Amino acid sequence: MGLLDFFKSKEDRFLRLLTEQAAKTLEGMQALGEYMKAPTDHNAQRVIQAERDADEVRRILIDELNRSFVTPIDREDIFALSRAIDDVLDYAYTTVDEMEILEVQPNEYLRKMVALLEEAANELYLAVVRLKDHPNVANDHAVRAKTLENQVESVYREAIADLFNGPKDAEHLTQLLKLRELYRHLSNAADRGDEAANIIGDIVVKMT
Numbered sequence: 001m002g003l004l005d006f007f008k009s010k011e012d013r014f015l016r017l018l019t020e021q022a023a024k025t026l027e028g029m030q031a032l033g034e035y036m037k038a039p040t041d042h043n044a045q046r047v048i049q050a051e052r053d054a055d056e057v058r059r060i061l062i063d064e065l066n067r068s069f070v071t072p073i074d075r076e077d078i079f080a081l082s083r084a085i086d087d088v089l090d091y092a093y094t095t096v097d098e099m100e101i102l103e104v105q106p107n108e109y110l111r112k113m114v115a116l117l118e119e120a121a122n123e124l125y126l127a128v129v130r131l132k133d134h135p136n137v138a139n140d141h142a143v144r145a146k147t148l149e150n151q152v153e154s155v156y157r158e159a160i161a162d163l164f165n166g167p168k169d170a171e172h173l174t175q176l177l178k179l180r181e182l183y184r185h186l187s188n189a190a191d192r193g194d195e196a197a198n199i200i201g202d203i204v205v206k207m208t
Contacts, residue, residue: 014071014078015132017061021082022125024054025089029114029121032092035099036106036114044096051093058086072132077203081128084196088121091189095182102178109159109179113152113186120148120193127200131207139204142197149197152190159183 028050035043061082065075098104127141160183163176 012072013064014061014068014073015128017057017064018078018082018085018128018131019125021054021057021061021085022121022128024050024057025085026118026121026125028054028089028092029118032096033114033118035096036111039099039106044100047092047096051089054086054089058082073203073206077199077206081196081199081203084192084199085124085128087192088117088124088189088196091185091192092117095185095189098178098182098185102181104175104178104182107179109155109162110182110186112155113159113183113190116148116152116155117186117189117193120145120152120190123148124193124196124200127197131200131203135204135207139201142200142204145197146194149190149194153187156183156187156190 028047031043031046031050035047062079065071065079071078099106123141123145127138127145130138130141160180163179163183
């Protein structure tokens with residue numbers, strides 16, 4: 001292998017790791033979608049396993065960053081994009097974890113928010129896949145991910161309003177506090193997806 005081939009291999013490795021991380025995040029969001037339809041232990045474990053697998057990919061990526069001086073895009077952008085994608089899946093994990101602990105069953109708002117987040121994760125995955133060879137197409141997917149984030153926030157506001165319009169008894173108050181926390185997790189996941197989309201947009205500007 002020549003020197004140029006060596007550097008090219010190193011560059012491609014970062015993009016492969018980002019793609020793998022985005023794929024694991026999509027897998028986790030799909031599993032969360034299944035959990036919202038059927039809140040079984042099996043579906044919960046699928047989300048948890050995806051989060052663990054994605055964490056391992058991120059650890060490898062960071063290790064590669066620390067040992068490399070040639071990267072296909074700015075190392076700060078690689079790190080920030082990896083972190084934002086990781087945070088999306090982290091919030092999926094905490095959503096399932098707290099639903100199990102708090103014994104909350106999925107409702108229509110949770111299902112709507114997760115369905116939109118699943119679509120957004122798919123757009124982010126496609127954006128990362130297209131980043132190297134078709135940056136403008138990658139940016140199109142990032143813009144779609146941002147649009148979906150706005151839709152998640154719209155459902156979030158609707159869900160919160162519905163919570164506070166319900167009965168004011170003690171039982172309802174307990175449920176309100178539980179659901180508000182879960183809605184916030186999913187809203188935060190959307191925020192992190194929006195950040196990932198913004199980073200992709202910044203990378204595209206630097207590439208074109």
